[in-house]
Amino acid sequence: DIAGAGYPVYLVEKEPSIGGVMAQLDKTIPTLDCSICIEGPKLSDAGRNKNIVIIPNAEVRDVKGRVGNFEAEVEIRPTYVDPEKCNGCGACVDVCPVYQPNRYDVNLKPIKAIYSPFAQAVPLKYVINKDICTECGMCMKSCGLSAINLTDKPKTVELDVGAIVIATGADLFDPRLTPLYHYGEYEGVITNMEFERIICASGPTGGSLLLRDKRHPKRVAFIQCVGSRDDKIGMEDCSFYCCAVSLKQARLIKEHEPDTEIYIFYTDLRSFGKGWEDLYTRVREDGVIFIRSRPSEIRENSERKTLIIPYEDSLTGMSGEIEVDMAVLALGMRPSQSVVKLAEMLRVPTRGLGFIEEAHPKSRPLETIVDGIFIAGTCHGPRDISESVVEGSGAAGLTVSLFRKDELELPASIAIVDSKKCSGCLRCIDACEYGAIVVEEGKARVLEHICKGCGACAGACFQEAIAMRNWSSDQLIHQIRATLEV
Numbered sequence: 001d002i003a004g005a006g007y008p009v010y011l012v013e014k015e016p017s018i019g020g021v022m023a024q025l026d027k028t029i030p031t032l033d034c035s036i037c038i039e040g041p042k043l044s045d046a047g048r049n050k051n052i053v054i055i056p057n058a059e060v061r062d063v064k065g066r067v068g069n070f071e072a073e074v075e076i077r078p079t080y081v082d083p084e085k086c087n088g089c090g091a092c093v094d095v096c097p098v099y100q101p102n103r104y105d106v107n108l109k110p111i112k113a114i115y116s117p118f119a120q121a122v123p124l125k126y127v128i129n130k131d132i133c134t135e136c137g138m139c140m141k142s143c144g145l146s147a148i149n150l151t152d153k154p155k156t157v158e159l160d161v162g163a164i165v166i167a168t169g170a171d172l173f174d175p176r177l178t179p180l181y182h183y184g185e186y187e188g189v190i191t192n193m194e195f196e197r198i199i200c201a202s203g204p205t206g207g208s209l210l211l212r213d214k215r216h217p218k219r220v221a222f223i224q225c226v227g228s229r230d231d232k233i234g235m236e237d238c239s240f241y242c243c244a245v246s247l248k249q250a251r252l253i254k255e256h257e258p259d260t261e262i263y264i265f266y267t268d269l270r271s272f273g274k275g276w277e278d279l280y281t282r283v284r285e286d287g288v289i290f291i292r293s294r295p296s297e298i299r300e301n302s303e304r305k306t307l308i309i310p311y312e313d314s315l316t317g318m319s320g321e322i323e324v325d326m327a328v329l330a331l332g333m334r335p336s337q338s339v340v341k342l343a344e345m346l347r348v349p350t351r352g353l354g355f356i357e358e359a360h361p362k363s364r365p366l367e368t369i370v371d372g373i374f375i376a377g378t379c380h381g382p383r384d385i386s387e388s389v390v391e392g393s394g395a396a397g398l399t400v401s402l403f404r405k406d407e408l409e410l411p412a413s414i415a416i417v418d419s420k421k422c423s424g425c426l427r428c429i430d431a432c433e434y435g436a437i438v439v440e441e442g443k444a445r446v447l448e449h450i451c452k453g454c455g456a457c458a459g460a461c462f463q464e465a466i467a468m469r470n471w472s473s474d475q476l477i478h479q480i481r482a483t484l485e486v
Helices: 035-048 091-095 138-142 192-199 242-256 276-285 337-346 385-403 427-431 456-460 473-485
Strands: 009-012 052-055 058-066 069-076 099-101 110-112 155-161 164-166 189-191 219-226 261-266 289-292 299-301 306-312 319-324 326-331 373-375 415-417 437-440 443-446 466-468
Touching: 009 058, 009 069, 035 052, 058 337, 091 138, 164 337, 164 385, 189 192, 192 242, 192 326, 219 242, 219 306, 219 319, 242 261, 242 276, 242 326, 261 306, 261 319, 306 326, 373 385, 415 443, 427 437, 427 456, 456 466
Parallel strands: 009 052, 164 373, 189 326, 219 261, 219 326, 261 289
Antiparallel strands: 058 069, 069 155, 099 110, 299 306, 306 319, 415 466, 437 443
């Protein structure tokens, strides 16, 4: 959207390809449209747009400056394949003898040491995992363009930009932190993301719903809120998307194997998005059984290779056990460590475990307290695809609106430091919630473009070295006297 308005954009991507989590999904909620069929053309458009420079395998290491004049230092990790020479022919992949787990397929299917994440990757360039590469030289011999460079080194580029949009996404909860579900121990226990790859036609099983021993599951259970709404692990919030995704996945099972028995164990069914209620109704009509319970454990029947899930239905008071072939854990969202590091670098506050805090959740939901830094998607909390798209366009609109201004206004009231009075105790830095005060030559200095004029630093300064512009002590005294005279 920003590029379409005529402004150049640098798209810094941590992975070898843009696309994020949506590229891994089979179908989208609630209409069960093909995920990559929707996203693929958008990826292609971004790759062809002359105003967009995609920088894959890269991370932002430092950011300085202010709105309209940010300086970002970006480190580009070596891919050992020259992107200027590689044309994506795949000849190198055919001859590579080394395999590695494929993160795109959630490690369910191996991939070569030289690889492209998925068929629709943008940019469609190959990457070598040097950690497992044996440097046999087969790829170098097969590449007619001499694109392989095993001596490639990290690079650093400096970007001068006027605004920053944080759209780094989030991570999924690690199910190993709930050991009673035995993820990683019992073969029938999988995550909702692993299910997406298994049921997808381009996935490791070609779209057939199979267990690891190649059996077709006849009974499947979905367990909700794994890593959500649980204060024991510090994840009290609802992760928003999980209920609708489990409904979608239950519907996909019925399309593939209509006779499969499906159970959904839920805390509260929160299917409140556009069209989600219709999906819920369809799933109920399919015969899916809903049980209001959060199972405390999963046990394994090693003889029959099945899973036993004890439960107590909080609606009916009934308790029992259900034996299934597959248990799908609906994982909650949690902020990624890269988001936490980026927030510290940009001096924007976070909440909870690290989701970025909005400037105001109602009136400024896509802005941070730092002017010129905007947010979109799950970097500031759980969202579904539709809401993330809306926020992306919203952040783009704010960016374009910013760029079309001839000048920027600073707040009328910002902190001012009297260096003669400042003793360098730096209590003001601890008091400032916005990171607007830095140290220069042992004295405090206010970053005017970050200061919001709250006055906390002035109250914390014992030497009265900090005052608020237009709100000095002398001015306030005159106001008080005038008020008393009246």
